[in-house]
């Protein structure tokens with residue numbers, strides 16, 4: 001079992017720390033947010049992730065997991081240091097590595113000889129070398145400190161399961177012995193391990209996210225075509241998904257992808273392509289098509305409201321970028337609500353997990369339940385596919401609204417049943 005430091009206790013860092021402690025390692029997780037650290041040491045989990053509270057409690061009680069403020073405090077005993085800090089989108093679309101750089105400069109002098117710095121944050125091709133360069137600028141001996149890329153593929157909402165039952169573990173490192181040591185950290189995870197060079201490991205992460213974004217945008221384009229020709233995209237997806245080369249996942253049409261990864265990672269890959277003077281018009285089409293899909297939902301809402309949203313009471317269901325997370329970063333729902341507000345709609349929104357202060361849109365009112373959001377509205381808009389929306393009682397809903405009119409951008413509601421009960425229902429691609 002190894003001594004591990006994890007820097008950044010967000011979705012990826014906290015999951016990594018709790019899961020590695022569960023696998024038997026001794027883990028110190030650091031964050032700069034002192035309040036978050038204090039709460040974590042009390043076993044309070046700041047994010048919405050199934051199974052994470054149990055693992056954090058297990059780690060704290062066993063003594064294998066603790067949280068500290070500041071990266072350098074976590075380092076002294078560590079054989080492995082996972083970097084899990086943000087890599088947001090910079091102004092030019094490139095990944096902003098300033099958080100990473102700050103941490104590496106902070107920890108360099110504290111690293112033990114023989115330790116390995118592991119890039120788990122999503123970082124563009126060349127970042128393993130960048131981290132090596134910063135370490136040597138700070139006086140760390142590159143012969144004694146290893147650097148590896150170990151991108152993370154977990155999905156928010158199922159992060160613990162995705163970590164412990166990973167589809168694969170990717171380790172990119174020039175030194176085979178270091179790659180083996182990093183791979184061994186995952187000894188309790190039954191997953192194929194892909195050991196490769198750093199550039200390929202870094203590209204695997206971006207290519208995977210860009211491919212998934214492409215799948216979503218492709219299906220949204222098919223949905224739009226279905227609307228034009230009178231086909232039902234749900235039936236089309238079912239018929240396509242049985243083909244093992246296609247599969248069922250990511251075939252659901254919707255308002256476009258969002259979240260803290262796909263938009264920034266597709267933009268960063270596009271930036272990488274431009275810098276390498278390698279054309280990637282397919283990916284540019286995916287990115288452009290995604291924004292058009294968000295805007296298409298706004299146009300649908302306007303049309304349903306009779307041509308103008310000014311002064312229309314709109315109930316909104318869902319603010320997170322997908323169900324089963326509290327994350328609203330780059331959420332299509334938040335973008336669409338912002339556009340509806342700009343057009344003069346009066347909005348009351350309900351989301352079961354988005355924190356009250358998470359969405360800062362002037363004029364937006366929050367409701368405590370789905371039915372409360374629907375009260376007295378002229379249009380109801382479903383923006384996130386939370387399960388509880390599927391099971392809402394249609395009679396209660398009809399009693400709540402002023403006008404029985406729904407835009408279901410996630411195709412989660414029973415279109416046939418609602419139409420039979422006199423609702424004007426519009427979904428996506430059906």
Ligand SMILES: NC(=O)c1ccc[n+]([C@@H]2O[C@H](COP(=O)([O-])OP(=O)(O)OC[C@H]3O[C@@H](n4cnc5c(N)ncnc54)[C@H](O)[C@@H]3O)[C@@H](O)[C@H]2O)c1
Nearest residue numbers: 008009010011012013031032084085086087121122152156
């Ligand atoms: N969220 C996901 O689903 C997901 C999946 C795979 C990969 N990733 C990648 O993982 C990385 C982290 O993403 P996230 O969603 O976990 O971010 P996050 O914002 O949830 O967490 C980052 C944490 O790092 C902390 N931090 C920032 N600077 C610090 C410093 N100097 N020292 C210590 N802590 C510091 C922040 O306070 C925050 O708690 C990003 O590169 C992201 O692209 C994210």
